Amino acid sequence: MEENKMTVSSPFGLHLVHLDLKGAPPKVSYLAEIFPLFRTLGANGLLIEYEDMFPYEGELKPLRAEHAYSASEIKEILNLAKLHKLEVIPLVQTFGHMEFVLKHQEFSHLREVEMFPNALNPHKEESLMLVNAMIDQVVALHDGLRWFHIGSDEVYYLGEGEESKQWLQKEENSTEKLCLSHMKAVASCMVSSHPEVKPIVWDDMLRGVSEETLTESGVAQLMEPMIWDYAPDLDEDDKVLLIEKYRKCGFPKLWFASAFKGATGANQSLTLIGHHLKNHLQWLKVANSTPADMLQGIALTGWQRYDHFSVLCELLPVGIPSLAVCLQALQNGAYSEKVKENVEKQLGLSSLEIDTFMSESSGTFPGSDxxxxxxxxxxxxxxxxxxxxxxxxxxxxxxxxxxxxxxxxxxxxxxxxxxxxxxxxxxxxxxxxxxxxxxxxxxxxxxxxxxxxxxxxxxxxxxxxxxxxxxxxxxxxx
CATH class of the missing domain: 1.20.58 (Methane Monooxygenase Hydroxylase; Chain G, domain 1)
Structure with a gap:
């Protein structure tokens, strides 16, 4: 871990750049060009959301996109990451946002609601088998993983399927318990098959759960929540209270997630840097009020689609100036004239606009054209x-x-x-x-x-x- 530690002014151990491959997945040749830049700018990890770009085999083969990476390309990406000292954490959705799986006829019977391909039915044993098979295939191609992100955000319509309605008729049952039991089942299987790997989950489905229910569920011993908020005016006090709640419920470690692009509109084409910079400056404030031994790192998300069926938002090369500003602000603990000059120098930009869209933009970074x-x-x-x-x-x-x-x-x-x-x-x-x-x-x-x-x-x-x-x-x- 030590060699991956950032400079003293950053409160985060890991600065992860999120690669959302469910839209506009870059060719490996482009990743080879930008990984060194990520490292120079202050990243020391990658959160790779594979979605349909992973070369699933056997019964899972239908999940592959037409242009999915091959196993050798995945190995090449991982070698490039290693070369530039970027720790890789894979992300595979296992509950909500399962459209890339459940849209296929072969898996449509595993939908929570028959009509909607977004959420997995947590009552079926086959659902768990499917998710485990996906995780196992991804883990098998990665060496030395320390974490694995099992998604689990925005499980819309949970509890509205026929089996769930039956299950919820019992007095002691609730949608919250249903959600926690599936997350726990996925994490437990993962921990027993891959004891050296720690599951991470998005935290939105945990936020509203009472301390008592969350503590009793036993999920805190199995996984690390990633608290996400992409707003420029996120409420610092609110986050500090949430972190305290998670600590009381027994979560020893947690993560934050910010956004450097892809969070300001489903069809957004240009990135407003100032919006994302403010989000990161707010997260720095939260980090400074968080017990240091709890905080693992921050993932800078760069959404490429809001979900599997939505349009593309800002392309990765368009978001790079924003990523550079956000990474440098985190590394320096603030945004300053020095940070601005450094970003201009690293990206070959004559002048960096953060409060308006950059109209006279040209640079020398990969993809600047x-x-x-x-x-x-x-x-x-x-x-x-x-x-x-x-x-x-x-x-x-x-x-x-x-x-x-x-x-x-x-x-x-x-x-x-x-x-x-x-x-x-x-x-x-x-x-x-x-x-x-x-x-x-x-x-x-x-x-x-x-x-x-x-x-x-x-x-x-x-x-x-x-x-x-x-x-x-x-x-x-x-």
Whole structure:
């Protein structure tokens, strides 16, 4: 552990960067470029949420995404992590957020509620067997694990399945007890199969449970809670009370989880650094009021989707300046001019904006071309197209939907906006090609297609259509 300790000003033993692979999973070649940067910026661990990117075998093979990492790629990622002194903690969901498993027909009978693929039915023995098989396969590919995150957050609709309703009719039973018993069963199996590995759980399902119920459940001896809150104004006193409650319930150790991106909107494309920095500064305050011997570390989450079915939020390269600021603030115990200068130097940024979105962004860090081009698209693509189509008086006055449908165009007016439309289309087509090439270096084709379809195509198609309609109208006149 000692070599992984951060500088004296950080209250955390481990600074984990969370890699959320359920959206836009990076190619291994890109991870090779950014792991050294993570280390330089102050990270000494990774929380890898594999989801459908793990090369599950046997009965679990259907869980693999089309482009899932191979076993040798996983080994390569782990070797790269080791090379840059980044301790790896895998994360596999075992209760809530099980869409990547329960969407498949082979496993749909294990849903808590028949219609919804999010939560696992805790009453079925097969549910536990499934979860254990997933954990065993992941552990088998990792050497020397000290922790394993078993997820368990946001177990929505728990207690609403038919078997649960029956079970809850007994007076002494409650949804809380149901939740704790499944978490305990998963952790117990893990501890007996892999005694050297300690389970970690997200803490939201534990927060509201009474001290008595939590203590009696016996979960405190088996797992370490990870308290998560991504708000810039998180309540420090509230957290201190929660930590005290967990201590009284017998949890000897715990973790915090902040967010450096992916927590400000399901379809957010750019990262507002100041929002995330404030979140980390609040966590530093909480850490300073926490018994030092309880605190294991902090995971800086970087969500890539809110859940398996939602759209992509900020791509990893776009969030790197925010990650850099947050890691450096943690390592230095505060944010200062020195931290700002250090981040600018490490990322090759001429000036770091934290209170607004960085508009003039360019840097030299891996993926900085994606950061620059995505910023350009987000700031200017839709506004420039809307400006032409909705506010250019020649388009709105002489080439309205009515005119376009009937292919009517005044020959004089055409000269007033055709050159603008063509040059705008040429400009954005060039940007799109550049962005496509940049994305292809870092991500798989499915990510590229998804990001382009969501963020580029709607505006570009509108522009292309007006140019095509203009051509048709001109041809109809001749």
């Amino acid at each position: 994606i950061f620059t081009l995505v910023t350009q698209v987000c700031f200017y693509l839709k506004p420039s197209v809307d400006e032409l189509l909705e506010r250019n008086r020649y388009v709105t006055g002489w080439f309205s939907p009515y005119h376009r449908k009937r292919r009517i165009v005044h020959p004089i007016m055409m000269h007033h906006f055709q050159p603008d439309a063509l040059s705008l289309l040429a400009k954005w087509n060039a940007v799109m090609q550049e962005l496509q090439a940049a994305l292809e270096r870092v991500f798989y084709m499915c990510t590229l297609e998804e990001w382009m379809e969501e963020n580029v195509h709607p505006s570009l198609h509108k522009l292309q259509e007006v140019v095509d309609d203009l051509d048709k109208a001109i041809q109809a006149q001749s």
